[in-house]
Amino acid sequence: RFGIKQPYILSAATFGPQKNVPRFLEAFQLVRQNTPDLTLVLTGRTGRFPESISKDLLAGVAFTNYVSTEDLANLYASALLHVLPSVLEGFGLSILEAQYFGCPVATSNLGATAEVAGLSAALFDPWDTADIARVIASLVESPSERVRLRESGRQNLRRYSWRLAAEQFLQLPGEG
Secondary structure, three states, X not given: OOOOOOOEEEEEOOOOHHHOHHHHHHHHHHHHOOOOOOEEEEEOOOOOHHHHOOHXXXXXXXXXXXXXXXXXXXXXXXXXXXXXXXXXXXXXXXXXXXXXXXXXXXXXXXXXXXXXHOOOOEEEOOOOHHHHHHXXXXXXXXXXXXXXXXXXXXXXXXXXXXXXXXXXXXXXOOOO
């Protein structure tokens, strides 16, 4: 539907400064040196974002803009992996979305993303372009590691449910 060719990495996020997209694009170009057929798919409303980035960093990058829930599900299900390179994240819902659709995850080792992912994602230092590239390349090159992350992602999802959240909420001590 979007004319995206396989294999591809998906990043379902917005383009604010905390999302760390310029550094992620630099890392992606490092990975593409050894995997030139690899595509990076970025979802979300881009606004003027692509205009502010060097054309060299956009080689092999596909922007989908807004996608429907159904299209996003299909993108997750067909991606080699999902990368969330944020330096600051309130929660990291896309980690759980990716895991729900069986997509391995690589994400920042900082704050909420590391906490949400637990041991079910490959973690990298989001300030270190070489580390981001190293982790992505290792997953691209290792089908067995992607399978391991897919399986551990399914386990991780068990930590998150509306029922569990409600039960934990009801166990909180009351005020006053």
